Structure formats: C-alpha cells, structure tokens
Amino acid sequence: MLFILKKIIGGLLLPLPFLLALLGVGLFLLWFTQRQHLAKVCLTTGWLALLLLSLQPIADRLLTPIENHYPTLNHPPPVAAIVVLGGGYTYNPQWAPSSNLLGNSLPRVTEGVRQWRMNPSAKLIFTGAAAGHNPRSSASVAEEVAETLGVPRDNMIALESPHDTHQEAIAVKQLLGDKPFILVTSANHLPRALHFFAAQQLSPIPAPANQLAIHSPLNGWERAIPSPYWLSHSERAWYEGLGRGWQWITQG
Numbered sequence: 331m332l333f334i335l336k337k338i339i340g341g342l343l344l345p346l347p348f349l350l351a352l353l354g355v356g357l358f359l360l361w362f363t364q365r366q367h368l369a370k371v372c373l374t375t376g377w378l379a380l381l382l383l384s385l386q387p388i389a390d391r392l393l394t395p396i397e398n399h400y401p402t403l404n405h406p407p408p409v410a411a412i413v414v415l416g417g418g419y420t421y422n423p424q425w426a427p428s429s430n431l432l433g434n435s436l437p438r439v440t441e442g443v444r445q446w447r448m449n450p451s452a453k454l455i456f457t458g459a460a461a462g463h464n465p466r467s468s469a470s471v472a473e474e475v476a477e478t479l480g481v482p483r484d485n486m487i488a489l490e491s492p493h494d495t496h497q498e499a500i501a502v503k504q505l506l507g508d509k510p511f512i513l514v515t516s517a518n519h520l521p522r523a524l525h526f527f528a529a530q531q532l533s534p535i536p537a538p539a540n541q542l543a544i545h546s547p548l549n550g551w552e553r554a555i556p557s558p559y560w561l562s563h564s565e566r567a568w569y570e571g572l573g574r575g576w577q578w579i580t581q582g
Contacts, residue, residue, distance in 0.1 A: 340572055345383050345565050352376040383564035384556035390543040392567035397517040403537040406445060409452050410509035411487075413502055413534065414442035415495065415523060416458020416468035417516070427475045434516045434540045439472045441539035442514045443479045449512070454481055455505070457489045457498040495519075499526040516540040518566050522573050529581060542566060 341347065356372030359365045382388050418432035428436055439456075446454045454476060458468025469488035477483055489505065492498040502511070515523050517538035527534055542563050 336576070340569070340576075343572055345380070345561065345568050349376045349380045349383075352379075380561075381556055384558070384561040386544070386548065386553045386557070386560045386563075389560040389563035389567075390545075393518060393543040393563050394545075396521065396567055396570055397538070397541055397543050399521050400517070400536040400538050402541075403445065403512065403535065406448055406512055406535065406537070407510075409449055409511050409535065411453045411455050411506055411511040412442055412445045412449060412537075413455045413457065413498075413506075413511050413513050414438050414472060415498055415513070415515040415519070416456065416472065416492070419458070419461070419464075419468045419471050421464055421466040421471055427471075427478050430471050431475055434519070435468070435472065436475070437540035438514055438516060439475050440479070441537060443476050443481055445512050445514060445537055446476075446481055446485070450485075452512075453487055454485055455487045455489060455502070455511075457492050457501060459491055459493045495523050495526045499523075499530045499532065502527070503530040503532055510535070512537050514539055516566075518542065518570050522570060522577060525577060525581070 342351075352372050353376040356369045356376060359369035359372065363369070415438065417435035417438055419430055419435050420432060421430050431439060442454060442456075446452060456469040456472040456476070458472070460467040467488065467490040469490045473483075473486050473488045476486060487505070489498070489501045492501045511534050513520075513523065513527065513534035514537045517540060520536050520538050524534070524536060
C-alpha cells in the first residue's frame with residue numbers, strides 16, 4: 331500500500347501534472363472567484379515554468395549534474411555478476427520483444443548485454459517485479475530481450491520480487507553476498523541507486539546507461555522551440571530530486 335501511495339504522490343508531483351494542476355487552480359480562481367491577482371500569479375507561473383522546462387538548454391542543464399557523476403564503463407574488471415535494474419515495461423506477445431521495454435529500460439538492457447560481452451563468465455541479473463496486472467515481470471521481459479541479443483538463458487537470472495530500488499538492493503545482497511558485480515542503470519538514477527546498495531554494505535562498480543543530456547551541437551531551432559522531449563529531460567531531473575528527498579527522509 332505504501333509503495334502504491336508513494337508512486338501516486340510522486341506521479342502527481344512531476345512537472346506536467348503539477349503544473350497542469352497549478353494552471354487549473356489559476357483558471358478556477360479567474361472564472362469563479364474575485365481573487366484575480368492570485369489567479370494571474372498561478373497562470374503566469376505555471377505557463378512560464380512549463381515553457382522553461384520544455385527548452386533544451388534549461389532541461390539539459392538540470393539533468394547534466396546528475397548524469398555526470400560516473401563515466402561510461404568501457405574497461406570493466408572481472409566480476410561475478412552484472413546487475414541490470416528494472417524500469418518501464420509492458421508485455422504484448424505480438425510485439426517485437428524490445429518494444430516491450432519502455433523508456434529507460436531498453437538502454438539499460440543493451441548496456442547490460444554490452445558489459446556481459448566484456449565479461450562473458452559473469453551472470454547477467456535482471457531485477458523487477460510485475461507491475462499492475464501485467465502477466466510478466468519486468469525482469470523476465472528484460473531477460474527475453476537479452477536472449478534475443480545473444481545471451482544464453484542459462485547465463486541469466488531474473489529477480490522478480492523487487493518493486494523498487496531499495497528492494498532490488500536487498501535482493502542482490504541476498505543473492506550475491508560480497509561477490510563483486512557491475513551495476514547497470516540509467517545515468518540519472520545511478521547516484522541514488524548506489525546509495526541504496528551502500529546501505530546494504532555493497533560497493534558495485536557503476537555502469538551508467540541511457541545518458542540523456544545532450545552536449546553535442548544542435549540546430550538553433552531545436553534549442554529554441556519548446557518540446558515534450560526536452561520536458562521529459564526536466565522530468566527526469568525533477569523525479570530524481572524527489573527520489574533523493576524521499577531517500578533522505580527514509581534513510582538519511
């Protein structure tokens with residue numbers, strides 16, 4: 331119940347629903363009350379924040395400090411396992427397997443497979459429980475995609491009980507103990523994830539995936555025109571900020 335409540339509250343606090351709620355408050359005050367000044371403040375603030383968070387220079391400036399903590403792992407040492415944390419997914423057997431991995435999940439899996447090719451004696455471990463009424467777990471769907479990319483099934487393990495990063499760290503500790511392993515997750519999620527693993531007295535080797543903040547040259551209009559793509563970058567920075575705040579409250 332706490333997990334569901336946390337997800338609902340966290341979802342409502344993300345930029346788009348939060349700012350839409352602020353704009354909705356402004357419209358209500360404008361049309362149905364005499365508080366016109368407050369209405370203008372809500373509408374102006376909501377519109378301006380939505381505009382700024384949808385621009386590439388601002389979105390990627392917010393995201394860059396979170397993503398730049400750890401470099402890409404190109405020369406990994408020998409390890410016992412490579413752990414790939416779960417993310418967004420669905421399951422439709424009519425789709426290509428990789429299409430079932432949504433958002434950050436596919437880059438995590440492909441980076442996990444890349445790390446495994448440099449460490450073929452390691453076990454490739456996927457984490458993540460079933461979400462909602464889905465018949466498959468996040469871990470099993472990721473495992474299927476890795477198999478289509480050439481990883482033998484007997485080289486993989488699916489941890490299908492964890493629902494969040496805290497539970498994933500506990501499950502990995504129970505499975506691996508003190509064995510050395512590589513931890514693969516999104517670059518923006520990695521600092522927070524490592525904190526959970528450190529709480530279990532684990533020191534994984536970080537392997538960031540799914541870097542989003544763009545530093546290479548872009549066309550001028552791409553930087554100047556608001557886009558839902560850039561808003562999604564702001565959302566990742568916002569989400570990780572909320573996550574770190576919750577982590578500080580619950581774990582210190």
